[in-house]
Amino acid sequence: MQQLLEEVDVVIVGSGAAGSLMAARLAEAGQAVVILEAGKQRRSSDLVSSQIWARKLKWDGEPVVDEGQHPIGYHFNTGRGTGGSATHHYAVWPRMHPEDFSVASDHGKGLDWPIRYRDLRKHYDLVQKEVGVSGDAETEHWRPEGAAYPLPPVPTFAQGRIIARGFHKLGLRTSPVPLGITSQPYRGRGGCLWDGWCDAGCPIGALANPLAVYLPRALKAGAELRHESCVTRILTDTSGQRATGVDYVTADGKTRTLIAENVILAANPVQNPRLLLASATKHHPQGLANSSGRVGDYLMSHPSVSIYGLFEEQTENFLGATGGQLLCQDGYEKNRHGQQAFGSFQWLIAQAQKPNDLLGYANCRPGLFGSELTAFMQQASSHLATMTSVCEGLPLASNKVRLSTQRFDSNGVPLAQVSHRFADESLALAEKSRQQGERIFEAAGAQEVWSSRVNSMHIMGGTIMGNDSGSSVTNSYGQTHDLPNLFIAGAGLFPTSGGVNPTFTLHALADRAADRIANA
Amino acid sequence: MGSLAFVVGNKTLMLTPAQARAQNIPFQVLSDKHALTLHHVAELTLPGSTEAGVVHFIDQQLSRPADECLLMIRYLGIEAPYREFYLNALVGFEVSAQQMFGANFHALERTQAQELFNQATRGDPSGWQGPPAPFFLFVLRADASDVLYGTQAGSEALSIPYMAHIEPSTNW
């Protein structure tokens, strides 16, 4: 007997930041939406306060071959299961700046976006009201135009005050960092307790992860979320002109098919291109939506340096949110950093600290062992302060996601093979930030100052948007140039990275795209 | 010190690491020799981490399916299964101990063990086999920090409040 195929209006691949917003919008617009999530179900009650348990939220799917001179740190920088990486993200939510959208036109570097800040502004405003962003628009001197924050800013604790001293001595400005965290109760969600457990996931719903805001809305409006449903292939019709749905594999190992009017890929900037490339057909021999040959190209990350200092005073570094207390974007002007460096950078200042894990303070001094390590831990728990630069990583066509020719997952899909290096100008920018950061800590009175190597923070690009179908994968709505009912959502669309964290912007983009799909 | 869950046969016992040692609770992945070497290397890495249970922690985590393993190595770009990584490094310490001092690592004089260990923090000691020794120690140092500082007891030892939203039912 022939199996009846299930049909919906929209299938969304991935329940993370982009997928859950899309699902909420489209379900609320009356569409039949199914979200397919590869990972396991996570409820708020699973978000146990432990940096060891927190690792359950990290990527636990098929490995990614993470190569190149500066690997993107895929297995740290992603998550899997309900809410994706966003379930344990730190909710630092600054807006991109108008100049981020036109770097190629203005400076001959990187790529222009097909839209400008003014196209996103109302979407930033709407999203910030829905999720409850906390901040202080007045002291955030660099902030692009937009509605004032709906919630008052994060408080500044001792660590923030101590570091701010150094900024102010050098004539640099600070403001409260904008956070997608409720500084007081908001729309039925509790206010933040400033206990620094964001990396383990915020079980009280203060942090705007998908579990707290958009997934409940999506489910209430009738969307269905299926866990342990790993999409393995995007299907197309016989003419190769339209996507018809997806194949996905469930926990019992069975392959199922879901037919949909619209297919939205919101997996992540590595898994989206992997799926497109792995769905090649005779009409699309290079992979779906890849007539430009650009699927997988321009993968980006933010080069980032952490500054550490030991102070005489008690820094109370256990207080606050993991994302930090203060912000400085005085380094945002792109061509102010000398001949070698290019781009914008910002400081995220005074992150709440935990002793263990990759970002814990045990790891900030990797050369100490034995009794020296023990002594350092005692000192650091009371006297350590830290801040982190987020620097623009210019897009390079040579930074790619490709399919491995040698290795396959248990469903027979080739593994993603990623190659990434930072552009020389981006690395030079990170070094500039290091020099400035160390000077700031010295000016703040640190007894000892040191810094990390350059790390990769956030993953962007890989399915970039653009006006030209010959050099980009989608238009400004994430609609693929080749298949009009196949959309991509998430930071994979960014043609350049700017010097700010990406998640607020990818929400704004998804909101804009959802409007378009709902009203088509 | 918090209790840990040990699976013996079809029973789960809640024991402290010290009780587990006293009761000779068998390791699931490590041989007794590997466990002894790991014990000595971990104690040089972070004193107190063996009493806090780092050897059993690693053994337990390595015995789980890779997607349930909570060791930090899972996001350091090393592919599962991780047991080879640990076992090969422990063999490395054994081979280097034999080559440098003609004895098993656990039987070395304290100064000898420290000398080999110090070399391993900087590069591969002579005769070393296995993953790069400094990288192994970076990983082991993270595991040792997990068990010593990443728990409620660890917070108390550092005089910082733990402030759990949801307390972990076991340390790991």
Ligand SMILES: Cc1cc2nc3c(=O)[nH]c(=O)nc-3n(C[C@H](O)[C@H](O)[C@H](O)COP(=O)(O)OP(=O)(O)OC[C@H]3O[C@@H](n4cnc5c(N)ncnc54)[C@H](O)[C@@H]3O)c2cc1C
């Ligand atoms: C530790 C950490 C801290 C961060 N802090 C910040 C911050 O402070 N500010 C900020 O702006 N950003 C931050 N980020 C980045 C932020 O998490 C991401 O930008 C955001 O989550 C990306 O959203 P997304 O929807 O594109 O992907 P995700 O949120 O990762 O969701 C993608 C989902 O797709 C699923 N999926 C993948 N493949 C398939 C498949 N084949 N079939 C079905 N489902 C699939 C995944 O399991 C996952 O659930 C942080 C990230 C991490 C890891």
Ligand code: SF4
């Ligand atoms: S610091 Fe605030 S947002 Fe972070 S986990 Fe605690 S309550 Fe949640």
